[in-house]
C-alpha cells in the first residue's frame with residue numbers, strides 16, 4: 001500500500017515541552033482511521049504536524065497532494081459573521097483564488113460540487129449562523145473538500161452532535177474515504193469502532209494501531225488512557 005499520509009519517527013514540542021515522540025504511522029487512500037487518546041494526548045498536535053503547522057523536532061511527514069484538507073473543531077470557527085453557506089465553502093479556495101480576486105465560474109462549480117457531496121446544496125444561500133451543529137459540521141467538511149485533497153484530517157467531528165447527525169456524518173466519511181485517506185481525532189469510541197477501518201491509540205506516541213476487533217490487549221488501552229484494570233473503558237472496548 002502506498003501511503004497517502006506517512007509519519008516517520010516524528011517528535012514535536014510545544015512551548016518548549018515535548019508533546020509527540022517516536023510517532024510512526026501510515027494511512028493509505030481508501031482508509032478511514034480514528035485517532036484515539038485522552039485529553040492532552042497530542043491528537044490535535046499530530047493533525048497540525050501533518051498540516052505542516054507544527055515544526056518537527058525530529059522525523060518526517062509526507063502527504064499526498066499539495067496540502068491535506070482540514071476540518072477544525074467546530075468551536076474554533078467563527079459562525080456569527082454574515083456569510084452564506086456557499087461563501088464559507090468558497091473561503092476554502094482562498095489560496096487558489098487569491099485574497100482579493102473574484103472567484104471564476106470553475107471555483108463556484110467546485111463549491112457546489114463540494115456542497116453536493118455533503119448534501120447541503122439546498123441551503124447554499126443560508127447564513128451559516130442559522131445552521132444546526134450537524135449542518136455546520138458539513139459546511140466545514142465541504143470547505144475542506146473544495147480542493148479535492150487526497151488526505152482529509154478531521155478534529156473531533158462528532159462533539160455535541162445527536163445520533164442522527166453523527167450517523168449522517170459517519171456515512172459521509174465512509175463515502176469520502178473510498179478514494180482518499182481520512183483521519184479523524186475523536187473521543188467517540190463507539191463511532192470510531194463501528195465506522196473506522198483502523199484505530200490508532202495515541203498518548204504522545206502510538207501505543208497500538210489496528211482494526212477495532214484486533215485491539216484486545218487491555219494493557220494498550222490502559223496505557224493510552226491512563227486507567228486501571230477496573231475501568232469501564234475496558235468493558236466498552238471489549239479488551
Ligand SMILES: Nc1ncnc2c1ncn2[C@@H]1O[C@H](COP(=O)(O)OP(=O)(O)OP(=O)(O)O)[C@@H](O)[C@H]1O
Nearest residue numbers: 014015016019037038039040041042043044045046
Ligand atoms: N500552543 C501550545 N503551547 C504549549 N503547549 C501546548 C500548546 N497547545 C497544546 N499544548 C499542549 O500539548 C499537549 C497536547 O495537546 P493537544 O491539543 O494536541 O491534545 P489532544 O489530544 O488534541 O487533546 P484534546 O482531546 O483535549 O483535544 C497538551 O499537554 C497541551 O497542553
